Amino acid sequence: xxxxxxxxEVTVVVVTHHSAHCLEALDALLxxxxxxxxxxxxxxxxxxxxxxxxxxxxxxxxxGRNLGFGAANNRALAETRxxxxxxxxxxxxxxxxxxxxxxxxANDMPDAAIVAPQLEGAPGRPDVNYRWPSTAWSSRGxxxxxxxxxxFVVGAAMLFRLARFEGVGFFDxxxxxxxxDDDLCLRLFQQGRPIVVWPAVAAVHRARGSVxxxxxxxxxxxxxxxxxxxxxxxxxxxRSPGQARRQRWSVLLGxxxxxxxxxxxxxxRLLARMAGRWMGLVQWRPRD
Numbered sequence: 001x002x003x004x005x006x007x008x009e010v011t012v013v014v015v016t017h018h019s020a021h022c023l024e025a026l027d028a029l030l031x032x033x034x035x036x037x038x039x040x041x042x043x044x045x046x047x048x049x050x051x052x053x054x055x056x057x058x059x060x061x062x063x064g065r066n067l068g069f070g071a072a073n074n075r076a077l078a079e080t081r082x083x084x085x086x087x088x089x090x091x092x093x094x095x096x097x098x099x100x101x102x103x104x105x106a107n108d109m110p111d112a113a114i115v116a117p118q119l120e121g122a123p124g125r126p127d128v129n130y131r132w133p134s135t136a137w138s139s140r141g142x143x144x145x146x147x148x149x150x151x152f153v154v155g156a157a158m159l160f161r162l163a164r165f166e167g168v169g170f171f172d173x174x175x176x177x178x179x180x181d182d183d184l185c186l187r188l189f190q191q192g193r194p195i196v197v198w199p200a201v202a203a204v205h206r207a208r209g210s211v212x213x214x215x216x217x218x219x220x221x222x223x224x225x226x227x228x229x230x231x232x233x234x235x236x237x238x239r240s241p242g243q244a245r246r247q248r249w250s251v252l253l254g255x256x257x258x259x260x261x262x263x264x265x266x267x268x269r270l271l272a273r274m275a276g277r278w279m280g281l282v283q284w285r286p287r288d
């Protein structure tokens with residue numbers, strides 16, 4: 001099979017939200033991929049129009065409101081007709097040859113539900129984007145030097161074999177932002193669907209670089225809010241509602257005590273995120 005044929009097997013899915021500043025860096029990959037879906041969560045910076053202009057072959061889904069990360073990915077996956085789908089954050093870059101290598105790896109391991117590249121914070125600087133499920137045991141030891149079966153990979157870059165998700169489903173849309181990848185990987189792990197990290201392929205992840213709106217403090221507030229909410233949703237779902245309640249009160253106490261200190265130290269970005277965390281903890285309620 002030729003390298004070009006390998007790209008025919010995969011749809012690249014990118015969820016965007018005020019992400020126009022990321023499109024240029026994505027062009028090197030998406031211009032060469034015949035199957036692309038941009039799933040836009042109510043961007044106010046012209047992202048959908050710019051995406052259509054750059055990639056006329058792409059399907060651009062425009063949602064009237066911010067559906068959240070998992071829900072927007074689910075809408076894109078519903079439009080996917082290839083056997084594989086690469087879910088890629090807009091602040092994450094992988095080369096066409098890197099994607100070809102990842103597709104070849106997936107074809108060599110047809111039982112694997114997910115094959116993920118090695119994330120790098122900058123070229124040549126690996127991040128730890130994989131581990132065992134936190135509900136099972138704590139991971140430790142050196143990073144993988146070769147292909148490794150794991151229990152979790154970060155959702156910034158994941159290659160899905162769609163047939164292996166039958167009976168498991170995709171993202172739980174109860175998670176608006178954060179922990180949706182933890183939840184999905186744990187469900188796959190529990191069903192014995194392999195998740196493989198492939199260190200020979202790297203993807204540069206410029207973390208927290210996907211959103212650049214006119215109100216950065218509001219973005220930080222929402223990050224804190226949704227991280228707190230999703231953490232408790234995950235604990236209640238996979239451990240117990242009682243443990244989530246105890247976790248809530250413990251983190252709420254610590255955040256309440258730390259807020260005045262953060263105000264004194266005066267970091268608007270961190271203060272906004274902490275305030276969002278506090279509100280997320282206060283407003284959380286267990287799901288029925």
